[in-house]
Amino acid sequence: MQDVNDTPDAVEPDEASADAPHETPGHGSDAGHTTREDASTGFENSMISSHVLDQSEIDSLLGNTFAGLPDREETGMERVIKAGFVAYERLPMLEIVLDRLVRLLSSTLRSFTNDNVEITMESTRSMCFGDYMNTVPSSSLFAVFKAVQWENYGLVVVDSALSYSIIDILMGGPRGVGHAGTEGRPHTAIERSLIEKLITLTLNDLSAAFNPVCTIDLTFERLEVSSRFAAIARASNAVVMTKLHIDMEDKSGNLDLIIPYATLEPVRDRLSQQFMGERFGRDSIWENHLISEILETDVEVSAIFEEKLVSLSDVLNLRPGAQIAFPYRKDADIHVTLQCGQTSLFVGRLGQLHGKAAVKIERRLVPPDSPHTHTTPPPASGE
Numbered sequence: 001m002q003d004v005n006d007t008p009d010a011v012e013p014d015e016a017s018a019d020a021p022h023e024t025p026g027h028g029s030d031a032g033h034t035t036r037e038d039a040s041t042g043f044e045n046s047m048i049s050s051h052v053l054d055q056s057e058i059d060s061l062l063g064n065t066f067a068g069l070p071d072r073e074e075t076g077m078e079r080v081i082k083a084g085f086v087a088y089e090r091l092p093m094l095e096i097v098l099d100r101l102v103r104l105l106s107s108t109l110r111s112f113t114n115d116n117v118e119i120t121m122e123s124t125r126s127m128c129f130g131d132y133m134n135t136v137p138s139s140s141l142f143a144v145f146k147a148v149q150w151e152n153y154g155l156v157v158v159d160s161a162l163s164y165s166i167i168d169i170l171m172g173g174p175r176g177v178g179h180a181g182t183e184g185r186p187h188t189a190i191e192r193s194l195i196e197k198l199i200t201l202t203l204n205d206l207s208a209a210f211n212p213v214c215t216i217d218l219t220f221e222r223l224e225v226s227s228r229f230a231a232i233a234r235a236s237n238a239v240v241m242t243k244l245h246i247d248m249e250d251k252s253g254n255l256d257l258i259i260p261y262a263t264l265e266p267v268r269d270r271l272s273q274q275f276m277g278e279r280f281g282r283d284s285i286w287e288n289h290l291i292s293e294i295l296e297t298d299v300e301v302s303a304i305f306e307e308k309l310v311s312l313s314d315v316l317n318l319r320p321g322a323q324i325a326f327p328y329r330k331d332a333d334i335h336v337t338l339q340c341g342q343t344s345l346f347v348g349r350l351g352q353l354h355g356k357a358a359v360k361i362e363r364r365l366v367p368p369d370s371p372h373t374h375t376t377p378p379p380a381s382g383e
Contacts, residue, residue, distance in 0.1 A: 105205045129232075141187070156202060170194050242259075
């Protein structure tokens with residue numbers, strides 16, 4: 001006969017009662033965890049509803065998380081190919097022109113936006129036009145301008161941050177709040193006219209910046225939204241790319257100036273100078289000394305009485321005692337041409353002076369004298 005406590009059914013209540021205390025704390029823990037999650041979610045929702053982060057705050061929080069990949073090292077062949085381009089360092093006057101542009105444009109934009117504007121020139125370098133167009137953001141605006149005297153074109157690229165910042169300021173947007181980010185919609189006609197005004201002011205200041213070097217009129221041609229319609233040069237052509245960063249208190253953006261080397265070719269010599277002014281490299285003392293030494297150089301002058309065209313066979317048949325007839329009469333004047341090398345200098349008549357043959361100069365064949373005058377120093381006195 002088996003005891004009741006030994007039955008399997010009797011064990012189950014004990015096991016259930018033993019497991020019960022362990023289940024109760026588990027339910028309490030889950031409930032507490034759920035309560036904390038609800039509290040944190042409510043706190044986050046209240047924070048989000050109270051303050052919306054703008055683009056500048058997001059960038060400061062994320063840092064360089066979305067920054068571009070590091071530049072890869074150029075191969076030897078790429079360096080050889082780029083070595084054929086004209087380096088920017090060989091145009092030192094262009095840097096002076098761009099510095100003047102920064103100063104002029106800063107003052108102009110302060111008046112244009114009625115705001116504190118600071119412009120910094122981040123970089124200026126030479127590169128292929130195709131390489132630049134492949135890296136420029138598609139949301140940028142491309143302004144094509146023409147250099148009238150140079151008969152060529154250039155490009156001004158305004159990124160979306162700068163374009164929308166200018167629009168916000170001119171259209172009465174809120175102050176003290178940065179631009180929220182890139183907008184996907186196209187620009188309206190009014191917004192495009194405002195950007196065209198910005199481009200026109202930039203080109204006027206760039207023309208004024210070139211005044212110490214040369215006189216140039218830069219005129220606005222058209223405004224494009226696609227880089228395919230803003231091709232002003234071949235993809236392999238070298239250009240000078242200058243990146244300007246414009247800060248307007250809480251708003252900022254970039255403006256790129258693209259000038260092909262073919263456009264700068266008419267003033268290439270002036271841009272290669274180290275100093276401002278047309279008298280670059282001239283030393284009056286050395287110049288006068290060089291002129292005086294050149295004028296003291298001995299040269300050989302030949303008197304040509306007559307020239308006659310004969311065949312090669314007649315020249316080969318010449319023998320001692322042979323005569324060559326010239327069309328001169330007995331009492332006619334003999335005209336003589338004075339030459340230095342192959343250059344004819346004067347025309348005169350053959351005569352006689354103090355028992356020697358002489359030539360009286362009647363006409364000058366060389367151009368007039370240069371403006372440089374040579375004065376013979378007075379002889380030393382008091383020997």
